Amino acid sequence: MASLKDIAAKCKVSVATVSKALNDQSDIGKETKENIRKAAEEMGYFPNSAARMLKTKRSNNIGILFIDKMHSGLAHEYFSSVLENLKSEAEKRGYDITFISQNIGQQKVSYLEHCRYRNYDGVVIASVDYTDPMVVELVTSDLPVVTIDHVYNGKTAILSDxxxxxxxxxxxxxxxxxxxxxxxxxxxxxxxxxxxxxxxxxxxxxxxxxxxxxxxxxxxxxxxxxxxxxxxxxxxxxxxxxxxxxxxxxxxxxxxxxxxxxxxxxxxxxxxxxxxxxxxxxxxxxxxxxxxDSESIGREAAAKLIDWIENPKTSLATQVLIQGKLLEGKTVKMIETN
Structure with a gap:
């Protein structure tokens, strides 16, 4: 995998100039930026995640808390669709998603402790016992949180109507x-x-x-x-x-x-x-x-959470109402009324 030094050598500039260009700093000219970015793409450059985290203070990783009472997991077609669309939107914006649990190896931990351990930038919560003390602890922490089909004060919620x-x-x-x-x-x-x-x-x-x-x-x-x-x-x-x-x-x-x-x-x-x-x-x-509309629910959950992560000073908690659609089918008979 190409490094900043490799890109600098190809473009005949300093490593500092490459770093500034890839981070879109204003003291680098437009033409130089374009040349460096083109070279980086051609050489298959990806920023080192540890270095990126030191610079941005973000892991670009989102935690998903999803607990299905009937233990159907991702076989639950509705929620699997929500999560797949959430994943798609998150990846498009440069974020990974992983699931939150109460285990780190053999050690039992709270949901919040697991989030701290994994350095999640934010959390999406869906299909849980929203009164669970560990869930409440997570929601009331300083982590950005978006919920699906449940409203907490001061948190953004994505809701089916x-x-x-x-x-x-x-x-x-x-x-x-x-x-x-x-x-x-x-x-x-x-x-x-x-x-x-x-x-x-x-x-x-x-x-x-x-x-x-x-x-x-x-x-x-x-x-x-x-x-x-x-x-x-x-x-x-x-x-x-x-x-x-x-x-x-x-x-x-x-x-x-x-x-x-x-x-x-x-x-x-x-x-x-x-x-x-x-x-x-x-x-x-x-x-x-x-x-x-599981597609809109998943995508809105990811978009709202990432906006909150990246712009905490300008973000406000909001409730997003997503409309469903009646599918008439053939299982309701027309009957005569008096």
């Missing part, structure tokens, strides 16, 4: 003639709270009464539990005509139970999911769902 997404979905189901709508939601998170509030408010505005037994608590990405709850809904005294599931993957549990009972979708029971993952669009019939 869950309120409007559920409103759009319930309105669509209502327009298809349904008045008995059940909702199996995920565990108690800020996302669930927004979705649940939006569900009740939209139903109220439409004049739909929601029996207590129509609202069930499950977990995200957990087909086993949603299967059990689907059975309860189908076997209650006055079953719903449409069931909303917490996410597209969890719907698989409900689909299996519906099939076991000899029922057909949407002829006998209508269903809707959430997330818009690839699976939802290859099922037959195609699942009615809300597609979250």
């Amino acid at each position: 869950n309120v409007k997404a559920v409103e759009d979905l319930v309105n669509y189901i209502y327009q298809r003639g349904h008045r008995k709508i059940a909702f199996i939601h995920g565990e108690d998170t800020s996302v669930t709270q927004k979705r649940l509030a939006s569900f009740y408010k939209t139903c109220m505005n439409l004049g739909i009464k929601v029996p207590k037994e129509y609202v069930k608590t499950s977990y995200y990405h957990d087909p086993k539990t949603t299967g059990k709850l689907t059975r309860e809904l189908l076997e209650c005294g006055d079953p719903p005509t449409c069931i909303m599931f917490p996410d597209d993957f969890s719907f698989i549990g409900g689909m299996n139970v519906i099939d076991e009972k000899g029922l057909r979708i949407p002829e006998d029971i209508s269903v809707a999911g959430f997330d818009g993952i690839l699976l939802s669009q290859v099922l037959k019939p195609k699942l009615t769902t809300v597609k979250q």
